[in-house]
Structures are given as structure tokens and as C-alpha cells.
Amino acid sequence: MSQIAKLLTTDLKHIDHLNTGLLEQVSLLATRRKRNSVARLTKNSKIFKAIIHAIKEKKGEHIVSLDLRKIPEAVADFFIICEASSTTQVKAIADYVQEHLKTTVEEAPFHSEGQQAAHWILIDYVNVVVHIMQPETRKFYKLEEMWMDAEGEEY
Structure with a gap:
């Protein structure tokens, strides 16, 4: 298990205000690897553009993409992270991202x-992983800091 996975697993065990499903989310990401048979993505890929579009349509805020392609231990080519102010909005964005990608790409x-x-809510499209988070959850986990070697871009 990678150092990041060990750190996240240790931190998650001490948090009882968040659901236990988060531990499963992080563990899944920390242990799975990109599929070699899947072509590398770029920011111009249809799936990448469709995700950004869907998040914007449902008023996701503070949208950031992290380009993980140069990080050998990364589990995806990109993370796309955004915030939503309520559980209702988190669900709405997640549902729309999945619906939009199913119909458009x-x-x-x-x-x-x-x-x-x-x-x-984490949505894993193998080489791009979408993270839709409430602000306090995003501040706590600091994914952008954890993956600070990745090039980030705001939308």
C-alpha cells in the first residue's frame, strides 16, 4: 500500500463525524491502478470536457482539475474536484455528471x-476521477495539497 494510502487510512479511522463509506472511497482509490488498455486522457478529451460542463451546469463551485499523468503512483490521469454547498447539491451534481456522460460520450x-x-461523492471513470465535496470535507482532506506535484487548473 502506498504512503498516501496508509496516511489516508490512518486519518480516516480517527474521524467519526463522516460516514464509513469515505474510508472505502479512499481505500479503493489508493489500491487500484489505471487500466493500461485505456488511452491516456488530455484536457481536450470529450469525457474531460463533458465532466467540467456538467459540473458547471449544476452550479458546482471552485472547480479544479489536477493533471496526475506525470506522477507514477497516481491512480488516474486526472482528478476533477468541485464543491457543492449542500448534500442535495452534491447529489444533484453527481447524478447529472453521470447522466450527462452517459448521453453525450x-x-x-x-x-x-x-x-x-x-x-x-466520488465518481471513478478509470483515468479521470470526479470528487464532489462539501466545503468542510474538501478543507479537511486537502486533495490539492496531497497531490501538490500535479499541475492544477481552475475553471
Whole structure:
């Protein structure tokens, strides 16, 4: 297990105000690897653009993409992270991202987590992972800081 996975797992065990599903989310990301058979993505990829568009349509805020392609231990090519002010909005954005990608680029997620508590919903499209988080959850986990070697871009 990578150092990041160990750190996240240790931190998550001490947090009882968030649901246990978050531990599963982080563990899944920390242990799975990109599929070699899947072509590398770029910011011009249809799936990437469709995700950004869907988040904006549902008023997601503070949208950031992290380009992880140069980080060997990264589990995806990109993370796309955004905030939503309520559990209702977190769910609405997640639902719309999945619906929009299914209809526009014919992509279904490999895995998703966090729908019940909706503090942090993760949608895994293998080489791009979408993180929809409430502000306090985003501040706590600091994904952008954890992956500070990645090039970030705001939308």
C-alpha cells in the first residue's frame, strides 16, 4: 500500500463525524491502478470536457482539475474536484455528471461512492476521477495539497 494510502487510512479511522463509506472511497482509490488498455486522457478529451460542463451546469463551485499523468503512483490521469454547498447539491451534481456522460460520450462510471451521506461523492471513470465535496470535507482532506506535484487548473 502506498504512503498516501496508509496516511489516508490512518486519518480516516480517527474521524467519526463522516460516514464509513469515505474510508472505502479512499481505500479503493489508493489500491487500484489505471487500466493500461485505456488511452491516456488530455484536457481536450470529450469525457474531460463533458465532466467540467456538467459540473458547471449544476452550479458546482471552485472547480479544479489536477493533471496526475506525470506522477507514477497516481491512480488516474486526472482528478476533477468541485464543491457543492449542500448534500442535495452534491447529489444533484453527481447524478447529472453521470447522466450527462452517459448521453453525450456514452461513458458509465467504473465505480462510485458516497451517495448516501453525500459529504463527498466520488465518481471513478478509470483515468479521470470526479470528487464532489462539501466545503468542510474538501478543507479537511486537502486533495490539492496531497497531490501538490500535479499541475492544477481552475475553471
